[in-house]
Amino acid sequence: MLDSCQNAQERWGGVHKLIDRWLQERKELVTAFRELRDAKPAFADKSLNGRFCEILVDYVSAWHFEIWEQLISEAKAFGDDSGVLKAQGIDEFIRLSTEQALQFNDHCSKGECTDPEHFAEELKKLGSKLRERFELEDGLIDALHTAHKENAAALA
Structure with a gap:
């Protein structure tokens, strides 16, 4: 999971500061996930659990309130109807994975994480759902930025 995060940053790093910051948050999320997964017993480490949940909520929220808007605006600005359609096609999965992440956070923040x-x-x-989500996010970013990079170069 961390390897794909590093690959994403190499491909799109510098394209847009918002995406750069978000990809850094993803890297932090993956690191926090691994630390929590590897802790013995994971649920008992309130510090790791709290840190992971905080990063998780920030990450999934950023998609909906920042990244999504930026990608859709960019696609519309370049008249990229196929990019908008692709974005809309993955939106339901992204929303469902966000709900799952928030449910995990709520469950843990209420102190209900006591059964190892x-x-x-x-x-x-959650890790499996995040891995699928990362792949969809990467595919969408790749498709939109590749198309827009070519369009921007043609306009220059």
Whole structure:
């Protein structure tokens, strides 16, 4: 998961400061996830759990309130109807993964993360959903920025 995060930053780093900052948050999220997953027992480490949940909520929120808007605006500015359609196509999955992340956060913030087996299973499910989400986000960013880079070069 961390390797794909580093690859994404190499591909789009510098394209837009907002995306750069967001990709850095993703890297922090993956690191916090690994630390929490590897802690024994993970659910008992309130500091790691709290740090992970804070980064998780910030990351998924940034997509909806910053990144999504930027990508859609960029696609519309370049008349990229296929990019807008692709974005809309993954929006439902992104929203569902956000709900799952927020449910995980709510569950843990209420102190309900006390069963080690249940916690480990929920963390594993969340990790899998995040991995799928990262791939979709990367695909969308790649498709939009590749198309727009070519359009911007043609206008120059």
